[in-house]
Amino acid sequence: MSNLPDDQILKPTKTLKLEDGLTLYTFYLECLAHGSYMVCHEGNCFIVDPRRDIGIYSKYLQDHNLKLKGVLESHLHADFVSGHMELHKRYGATIFIGEDAGAQFPHYPCGDGEMLLLSSKYAIRAMPTPGHTPGCVTWVVVERATDKAVMAFTGDTLFVGGCGRPDLVGALNPDLTPEVLSKMMFKSLREKILSLPDECLVFPAHGPGSPCGKGISADLSSTIGKEKETNPALQIDDEQKFIEFNTAGLDTAPQYFPSAVMANLKGADDLDREVENVTSLSISEFKAAMGDDVVILDTRNAGPFAAGHIKGALNIPLGLGGGVHLEYEDGNFAIWVGTLIAPKAKVLIIAEEGKGKEAIERLGRIGYAQQIIGNLKSGMETWIEAGEPVDKFDKITVESADxxxxxxxxxxxxxxxxxxxxxxxxxxxxxxxxxxxxxxxxxxxxxxxxxxxxxxxxxxxxxxxxxxxxxxxxxxxxxxxxxxxxxxxxxxxxxxxxxxxxxxxxxxxxxxxxxxxxxxxxx
The missing domain is CATH 3.40.250.10 (Rhodanese-like domain)
Known part of the structure; x- marks a missing residue:
């Protein structure tokens, strides 16, 4: 699949273990700038904001003999399709989400202050924090004896260095303008987030490169105290000035966002089944499937693409790190696919030998696997060896200042x-x-x-x-x-x-x- 071995792909990005055994596994996907979590104590765990390919969580549940007590969703995500339904089907785990989220899958709607028991010492409190969406919830791990907040999963409400953008749900509800949601966000940050103690750890759903916010730090975690001092979104006490700040400088949102929200609203099908349904195509089958309404997506790196590709193909490279890690020349593969290719467009895949499945799985993370017609068997090398026509161009090297x-x-x-x-x-x-x-x-x-x-x-x-x-x-x-x-x-x-x-x-x-x-x- 990638240049990384499986033991690096199927492991947490970071593990935090407190003295009393409270353990947090962070699973971070740089290609989606998405962080998901497993919070564990006394053999029990909750999974927070899971990605769609749930194998990584299954591995840790099995390896550490953990009981999955539930899945916590901070909101209905727009930038990726969640694995909450597959975890629910496989483990019988209850899905917990805010009561204002409007979810249409089996779930328990949590109201403000409701407690979910993690262990004899810890519970998780639901704290509604609308602003990015009306149904956003921050999940706060608290000590049961003292109600002291230990860590907070802030979803798309509070990022390290920023907060969630307010303009992504207008396509679903025109009444929820960026100004309306920014007012909600201002109140959530001032009255809810800042009510947490300074030492409370902060774990957001996204890092730098995510289209769900702006100015996000490269740090994947923080504390409330540090964010008070450094986060621009927490420095503004005037509501109108905050609205102006929060609605300014927003980049164009990817066009796949509404379709991803719809998939999460209803609950997505099993990803493995969608991947298995995509077939490898011979050259003749691939050519027969080509047409004006079909996008040829070439996922090879830029150098091989320039050296020879099918005329009219769109080059969005997978990169080298399996999406877990991005090298300097890599980028957000699935996000750019969802930005430039329409959610219902038919797609033909070209990938390096052995990387077709990876391409399909990573497209499945944003809900694009079902529209893939197939991938070219044995990759572009077979096409070239067969004497099929190719387009090519020379990249320019800057030799000097002139x-x-x-x-x-x-x-x-x-x-x-x-x-x-x-x-x-x-x-x-x-x-x-x-x-x-x-x-x-x-x-x-x-x-x-x-x-x-x-x-x-x-x-x-x-x-x-x-x-x-x-x-x-x-x-x-x-x-x-x-x-x-x-x-x-x-x-x-x-x-x-x-x-x-x-x-x-x-x-x-x-x-x-x-x-x-x-x-x-x-x-």
Whole structure:
């Protein structure tokens, strides 16, 4: 599946064990920036915000002879499909979620202050903290004898360095505007989160790179005291100023979010069954399945893709670490698939030999496994060896500080696919003379580009630019990208940069804004 051995994939990212035996296993997926947890004491445990592939939890339940007392959901997630229903079916575990979540699967709706017994010493208290969604709950582990809060699973309410964004449920309920939810969040943070003691440990559902918040720290845990001192969301005492802060600078939300919410609302089917239903296709079967309404998703790394790929394929690399760990040139595979490919689009998969199942499983984590027609048997090598047509291009290496000026003199347009915030950052800046077309908006904003011109694309590390090049070439543009991205490929060579405000043409901006308008989804 990946370059990591199974014993590294099927293990916690971190284990915390207190003196009295209270143990917390943290399972963190860097590709989704998602943290899930097993909190254990006296042979009992609860699983918090589980990911969809539950094998990792099953392994620890068995290896440590643990009894699963329940599954705790902080809310109905938008960025991944949860494994709560599969855990319920396999172990008979009750699913606990906030009473205002509106869940449509078998569950126990918890009200404010309800206690779930973990052991003779510890219980878990439900603390509603609406704001990211109306039904968000923070689960607080308390000592039964003293009611002292030991740790809090804050879901998408409080992140390390930030809080949950307020604009993700508007497609489901137009009355829940970002301003309305920000008011809820302000109250939850001030009256609930800050009521916890300073020494209470904080374990959120997401880390950096998650589209569910902004300004999230690289630290995966914190304390209430530390967040009081350092978290901008907790520094603002005025409600209106907080609303302005919380609604500003939000990146475009991935288009798969409403469909993931719907899957979680009803409870998803078993992932293993969906993966097994995807077949490996011969070249002739693969060609027969191709069509204008089918997306060819090439999950190989950017180098092999550039050296030879099926014309029109979209390149979103799986990366090397199985999604558990991201290398410098890796990125959020499933999130970008869900951002650029519609939830009901038909998909054909191309993967490196032996990595087809990994691609399907990781797409299943966001609810995309069912739309996969199949994957190319034996990968792209078989296609090339059979003499089938391929498209290819050369990536550009920045040899010196003059490379970019020389390209611009030849008429190349330099495209920066980072977010507008990254582009205008006063620390890193951007290539002088470049235009900013963030990757999430590129399918619409590229309509402003001229097909008679040539384009060279970059991002921070090379992951987003690889995707952008394949997307632009798919749409008929002559585009290539730089090797190494902005940090290692451009700044390292001393190329001229600037911190001027983003240069985005009006037509591109208008197209992107139109595409970002929410659509109403009935539930």
């Amino acid at each position: 490379t970019i000026r020389q390209l611009q003199a030849k008429g190349y347009v330099i495209v920066d696919t980072r977010t507008s915030g990254e582009y205008s950052c006063v620390v890193r800046g951007h290539v002088k003379g470049s235009i900013n077309l963030p990757l999430a908006e590129l399918p619409q904003s590229c309509s402003a580009l001229d097909r008679d011109k040539k384009y060279v694309v970059y991002c921070l590390g090379g992951f987003r630019s690889a995707i952008a090049v394949s997307l632009l070439r798919q749409k008929g543009f002559d585009a290539v990208d730089f090797v190494g991205g902005y940090d290692r490929g451009i700044l390292a060579k001393g190329c001229e940069m600037t911190t001027a405000q983003p240069d985005v043409c009006d037509k591109a901006k208008a197209a992107a804004e139109e595409a970002s308008k929410p659509t109403t989804v009935s539930i």
